[in-house]
Structures are given as C-alpha cells and as structure tokens.
Amino acid sequence: MLLFDVSTRAFRNLADARVELGRHTTVLFGSNGQGKTNFLEACHLLCTLRPLRAQKLAELVRIGSDQPALVRGRFELPGGVREVEVEVGREGRSARVDGKTVRDPDELFGGLATVAFTPDDVLVVKGGPEGRRKLLDRAAQNRHPAHLADARAYLRALRSRNELLRHQAAPELIASFDEPVAKLGASVRRRREGVLAELRPHAQQAFAEVARGEEPLTLAYLAAGRESDALAEGGASLEERLLEALRRRLPRDRERGYTSVGPHADDLGLLLGETQARTYASQGQSRAIVLAFKIGEIENLRAAQGRAPLLLLDDVSSELDPSRNAFLMRYLGGLDGQVVLTTTDPNLVAKSAVKEAVFQRVESGRIAPKNTLFSE
Incomplete structure (x- = not known):
C-alpha cells in the first residue's frame, strides 16, 4: 500500500x-x-x-x-x-x-x-485496562478487518444485557442475551489472543534490542475469571465456558448492575521479568514497551500480509x-x-x-x- x-x-x-x-x-x-x-x-x-x-x-x-x-x-x-x-x-x-x-x-x-504511535500511547502501560484492550484491539483489527464488526456486535449485546441488569429485569430475559454475549465474546477474545501470539516474539525481540540490559518483556492475555471461572485458556470450549460463567455470576451481576466477565473486562499483562510494568516500569521503560509492541505489530503484518x-x-x-x-x-x-x-x-x-x-x-x-x- x-x-x-x-x-x-x-x-x-x-x-x-x-x-x-x-x-x-x-x-x-x-x-x-x-x-x-x-x-x-x-x-x-x-x-x-x-x-x-x-x-x-x-x-x-x-x-x-x-x-x-x-x-x-x-x-x-x-x-x-x-x-x-x-x-x-x-x-x-x-x-x-x-x-x-x-x-x-x-x-x-x-x-x-495503519499503525500509529503517539505520545499518549505511553499512558497505556500504567493506565487502566481499557487502554491496553484498545491497543490489542487495534492490532487485531489491522490483522483481521472483520474484528471491528464483531467487537461492535459484542458491545451492543453487552449493553443490552447490562441495561436489563441495571433495571432488575427477570432472569430469563437477561439470560436471552447470554448466548450472543458468549458467542461474540469468544470470537473477540480468540482474535485478540491469536494476534498476540503472532506479534509476541517480534515485540520481545524489539524490546531486547531497544532496552539492552533490561529484564525481558512478557506479554500475557489476562482474562477476567481466569481462576474463578476456568477462563485462563481460550480454545474450542471457550464459548461454552463463558456461557457457564455468565449464568453462574448472574446473581452477582444483578446486584452490581453490570456483566463482570467477558473480553470487555480482560486485560493485557505487561511484565518486565517477574514484575508488573504497570506498577514498577519507569517512564523510559514504558516508552520502550509501547515502541516494542508497535514494532511487533508492524513485523507481524509484514509477515502475514507481505507488506508493511x-x-x-x-x-x-x-x-x-x-x-x-x-x-x-x-x-x-x-x-x-x-x-x-x-x-x-x-x-x-x-x-x-x-x-x-x-x-x-x-x-x-x-x-x-x-x-x-x-x-x-
């Protein structure tokens, strides 16, 4: 292009x-x-x-x-x-x-x-999970343009379920959105994890070159409910496990008024050695992490699409x-x-x-x- x-x-x-x-x-x-x-x-x-x-x-x-x-x-x-x-x-x-x-x-x-790098991107390292989800979603959309449509459909279904939760709707009415949320959520997560697996080695190599002497960079997909709801791994049964988690968490979700599990609540884990970058990374290390991630994204697109x-x-x-x-x-x-x-x-x-x-x-x-x- x-x-x-x-x-x-x-x-x-x-x-x-x-x-x-x-x-x-x-x-x-x-x-x-x-x-x-x-x-x-x-x-x-x-x-x-x-x-x-x-x-x-x-x-x-x-x-x-x-x-x-x-x-x-x-x-x-x-x-x-x-x-x-x-x-x-x-x-x-x-x-x-x-x-x-x-x-x-x-x-x-x-x-x-298109891959963009702005000064604001550095904030995703120490900011909330939303910024890191957006970072990963942009990479997924570049790799798979249909990802945007699936993500939007997921958010529409999620908003409908949350609206019913806030208004204390009947359980059976709320449950009518469980299957679309689980199906679309599994699709969004699989694309995120797939792209992360592809770009991870490129990003880790770039970080090793740009931050010589630093602890190695680890990029990990952190799913909400990974321990309590067996959602640590993706795989073919992800949709079924998401659906079970939605049903199991219904009483808690009704009390709080929002859906507590799914890709909207997941995070991208950034570690330097054994330490969480969000807590311990310096400003220079944060810049190096984001730069390495972007280079990983570029190299992955070059490998997959034959062009930068x-x-x-x-x-x-x-x-x-x-x-x-x-x-x-x-x-x-x-x-x-x-x-x-x-x-x-x-x-x-x-x-x-x-x-x-x-x-x-x-x-x-x-x-x-x-x-x-x-x-x-």
Whole structure:
C-alpha cells in the first residue's frame, strides 16, 4: 500500500490544500501547535475512518467553518490506484471509495492497515485496562478487518444485557442475551489472543534490542475469571465456558448492575521479568514497551500480509532518549514501507539512517517543502 497524497478542506487548522507524500518517509517538522498532528489525523481518518487522537469526530471540523471537513487521498494498491474520501459534518461521517459509499474500514479493500504511535500511547502501560484492550484491539483489527464488526456486535449485546441488569429485569430475559454475549465474546477474545501470539516474539525481540540490559518483556492475555471461572485458556470450549460463567455470576451481576466477565473486562499483562510494568516500569521503560509492541505489530503484518502497514509517528523522537531514538531511526531506515512522522527538530531525523526522506515544513496549518517561504 502506498499513499500518494492527502487533500484537506475545513479540517482543523490545516489549510485547504493537497500534500504529496514521499514513497518511503515524509517528515513534517515545525513548532508545536502548527498542525503536524492534525495532518496525521487526516491520514489516520482516511485509512481507518476513525480519529487518531481526537475524542469526537466533530472535533475534526475547523472551528467556525460552515462546511463539513473533507479528507481525500489516493492509494496505490495491488488492484491499481484508488481514491478514498471521508467527510465529517453535523450529520456524522461518510466515506467513499472511487465515489461509492462505504460504511466500515473492512470495506476499504479489506482494510488499510495503519499503525500509529503517539505520545499518549505511553499512558497505556500504567493506565487502566481499557487502554491496553484498545491497543490489542487495534492490532487485531489491522490483522483481521472483520474484528471491528464483531467487537461492535459484542458491545451492543453487552449493553443490552447490562441495561436489563441495571433495571432488575427477570432472569430469563437477561439470560436471552447470554448466548450472543458468549458467542461474540469468544470470537473477540480468540482474535485478540491469536494476534498476540503472532506479534509476541517480534515485540520481545524489539524490546531486547531497544532496552539492552533490561529484564525481558512478557506479554500475557489476562482474562477476567481466569481462576474463578476456568477462563485462563481460550480454545474450542471457550464459548461454552463463558456461557457457564455468565449464568453462574448472574446473581452477582444483578446486584452490581453490570456483566463482570467477558473480553470487555480482560486485560493485557505487561511484565518486565517477574514484575508488573504497570506498577514498577519507569517512564523510559514504558516508552520502550509501547515502541516494542508497535514494532511487533508492524513485523507481524509484514509477515502475514507481505507488506508493511502505513506507519504514523507523532513526535516520537522527543519522547525517546538518544539511544532509543537512534534504534527507531535505524529501524525505520530498514523498513520496506511508508512512514509519516512529525518532529519539532528535523535534525533528529536528518542525522538518522532514514532513507529517501521528504521534509515538509508546517507553519500555521500550511504544509510545504522544507525551503519554502510562507507569505503572510
């Protein structure tokens, strides 16, 4: 996959313009608050139909604009050049491929695999389980585009069951949602565990290289009820065991008003040696863990799909110490794929081994080649 160019209109603070990307690396540099991250948002929206860091789609529309935000990009794919267009307005989001409407990312030629690394990602190491579940779900969706549809169907069934629990509905009515929750929950968990098993050796190797001398990294799937409800292992009988756990926990769930077992309550365990990273990892170790996980995801996609995903890196160099930044730059230099990264200091990239880098300066939402002078 190759993203040739990105055009925007009324998209946050970005000027209405078309920006050409390098075939390997595009470096967006400039002071903070100029629009670098907004451009990555546009790229991410094109590939996933979801924002990168914005909490709501409406935040992508330029303040004061009476037009919806529009992002358009041309992709080189095995079947030829295709155009993707995403519009975000008051009525929500709409997307088109070569002029034909699509609804979900898996309709974008089976999914446009994209791996993003932002400063916020470091927070998942010490934060709550939700962030780590999202990290794993994004990896599962990149590997299996249908994962998003299953996850959404699971959440719909779960919300319905929780609504009945909160209103103390009759047990038989609540039980009518047990089978769909168990079936869809087993599907979501199997995909998560499958992807984790695939990327784990790549991530562990990357961590060993980026964090020399540290204790080895362990990635483990931690299921709710793994001890009390025999849910530690997945396998063919997982759906049956989930169903039994839902029925066994019904009195407790009715009392508390929510479903206490299932993939929505699971976690991704991160350990350094024998210690929990969530409790003991330093800031530097946390960055190394997330970087290793992302590299593991990239290498897994390369192995499974025969090509690297689009890689979006937001000001990562400023988050890493010199040795880890040097490792990252060497890795990017050897990556046979497309990278778009932002930085406040282009020298962090110019001195690296990154090949064929195209430098674009960003100032007040305007993006142009490095030596361009912006007129007021």
